[in-house]
Amino acid sequence: MTETPQSPARPEGAGRHRFESGLDRTPANYVPLTPASLLARAAAAVPGRVAVIDGDRRLTYADLYVRCRRLASALAARGVGTLDTVAILAPNVTEMIEAHFAVPMLGAVLNPLNTRLDPATIAFSLAHGDARVLIVEAECAPLAARALADLAQPVLVVAIGETGLDGAIPYEALLEAGDPDHAWAGPADEWQSLCLLYTSGTTGDPKGAVYSHRGAYLQALGNAVTFGLTAESVYLWTLPMFHCSGWSYPWASVAACATQVCLRKVEPSAIFRLIARHGVTHLCGAPIVLSMLAHAPASDRTAFPQRVRCAVGGAAPSSTIIRTMEELGFQVTHLYGATESYGPATVCLAQPDWAELSDADRYARMARQGVPLATLEAVAVVDPAGGEPVPRDGAAVGEIVLRGNTVMKGYLGNPDATERALDGGWYRTGDLAVWHPDGSVEIKDRAKDxxxxxxxxxxxxxxxxxxxxxxxxxxxxxxxxxxxxxxxxxxxxxxxxxxxxxxxxxxxxxxxxxxxxxxxxxxxxxxxxxxxxxxxxxxxxxxxxxxxxx
The missing domain is CATH 3.30.300.30 (ANL, C-terminal domain)
Incomplete structure (x- = not known):
C-alpha cells in the first residue's frame, strides 16, 4: 500500500512517512529566525568593520554587538521581559539602530514612535501598546513630556542626552550597568511578536501593525538582495527609522555587513556632503527626498564619483525628477509597500530592453510598482468585490493584494480591522492598480480616504x-x-x-x-x-x- 505524505506537524509515531519519521527538528537543524542573529553573525564575521557612523561617532560591529547586549541585559534587570513593549522616540541616531537589535534579543516588542505626531497620538500609542519603557532622545523631549503628562500608566523613561525629563535614566548609564557578554536567547517561536508600528489608516485612532521575528528576518534578506547591499555598501539614513522600522533596513544593512550612516534631519546640503565624505552607495526615501535633492541649489551640492542607488516609495517620481537625479549621479529604483508589509513589498525591476526605449517610455516603466520582492510569496490585482484576478492587460483596474511571510501578523487589539485587512488569505492594500502582461503592477488610484x-x-x-x-x-x-x-x-x-x-x-x-x-x-x-x-x-x-x- 502506498504511503500518503503527512504534514510536518503530524505527531511522531506509526503512520508517519519515511521522509518525516526520524527526521525531526533539533537544535542542530532548526533555530527560530530572528533579525538579532544577523548582528551576532556580523560581529563574528567582520568585528572590525565600521557598522555605524553618527557624526563623529564610529562603532565597529564588535562595538555595536556589545552595546546591544548591554542594553538587553540592562532592560532585563529592570524587569523587561518577553512581549513587554519598549517604545522609542528619537530621530535617526545610533540608539535607534541599537534598539532594533537589543529589544528583540530580549524577546520584547519594539515600538518606534513617529516624531512628527502630536502629543495626544503619542500618548494613545504608549497606552494602547502598554509600553513599559520609553527611550527618548533630547530633541524629542518636549513632545515626550506632553505625551507623558496625558498618560495614566507609569513608564520607565530612558534619556538619550539631556532631556530634562523627571526621573529619566541616562541611556549611557543604563548601558554601563548591562552585561557586555549577556547571553541572549531570542524568541522561542519565530512567529513571536517583534515590533509594533502604528499607522493612521483611514480611521481616527492609529492601528498598531505587529511584526514577527520571522517576517523581519526574511524582509531583511529580501531588502538586501533587492537593493544590492553588500559588505562594501554604505547606507545613508534619509528615511525615518520610525517609519516601518526604517523599511526594515536596520536589519537589512546588518545582514549585508554594510555601514549605516545616521542623519538626523533631511537637508540636501548634508546629504550631498555625507555621500561624498563617506562614499555612500545606497539611500531610501519618500518622493520629497528626491525632490529636495533634484531642486537643491548648486551651493548645496557636493560632487561625488560613485553611483548612488536611491530607492523611493510612495507616489512615483516625475520624469523630470528622475532625469535630474540620474544627471546628479543617482540610480532611482521605485518600491511599493506599506507598514503592514514591513515596508517594501514590490520593486520595479529594470528590464534589458528598457535601454532601447525613449526617455519618456523608460520613465513610464520606472513609475510602475513592479513585482514582488524575493521574500514575498505573491502579489495580485483582484476585483475588489469578487476577489478574482483581473486580466493582465494593463487596463483592467483592481485592488492590489499581498500574501507572504512579510505581511504583518495583524493589528494589536483590533480583530475586526485585522479580519478586514487579511480577508480571503490576502492583505487588502486598498490601492487600485492595473496588472501588466509582464507581471508588474501599476497603481492608478489610492485608497480614497x-x-x-x-x-x-x-x-x-x-x-x-x-x-x-x-x-x-x-x-x-x-x-x-x-x-x-x-x-x-x-x-x-x-x-x-x-x-x-x-x-x-x-x-x-x-x-x-x-x-x-x-x-x-x-x-x-x-x-x-x-x-x-x-x-x-x-x-x-x-x-x-x-x-x-x-
Missing part, C-alpha cells in the same frame, strides 16, 4: 473631524491635491454655517495647526457649497477633480 504627503499617511476623516470643530464650519471634506514638493497635500473644502463670518485661509490653517501634527494640516482651503448626491453624500470624486485644477 488616504492622502500620502512626504511619505506620511494622512486620514482625511481625522482632518475633517478637526475642521468640523471650527464654530463657522458646517461641512468639511478633505482630499489630496497634487503637490510639487510633498507629492500630495491635504486640500480642505468647507461649507460654512448660514450667517457665519467666513474666516480667512490662514485662520483655518492656524486652527488646524493647533490640533493636528503639522504634516496633516491643509495647505489649501476652498469655501463654498459641497457637491452632494441625492442622499446627501459628499461627492469626493468631484472635489478631487477641483483640487487638481486649482
Amino acid at each position: 488616504i492622502i500620502i504627503s512626504g511619505g506620511e499617511n494622512i486620514s482625511s476623516l481625522e482632518v475633517e473631524e478637526v475642521l468640523m470643530r471650527h464654530p463657522a464650519v458646517m461641512l468639511a471634506a478633505v482630499v489630496a491635491r497634487p503637490d510639487a514638493t510633498w507629492g500630495e497635500s491635504p486640500c480642505a473644502f468647507l461649507e460654512m454655517k448660514p450667517g457665519a463670518m467666513i474666516p480667512s485661509d490662514q485662520e483655518v490653517i492656524a486652527f488646524c495647526r493647533d490640533r493636528l501634527a503639522r504634516f496633516k494640516v491643509p495647505k489649501t482651503v476652498v469655501f463654498g457649497a459641497l457637491p452632494k448626491t441625492s442622499t446627501g453624500k459628499i461627492q469626493k470624486f468631484v472635489l478631487r477633480d477641483q483640487a487638481r485644477a486649482l
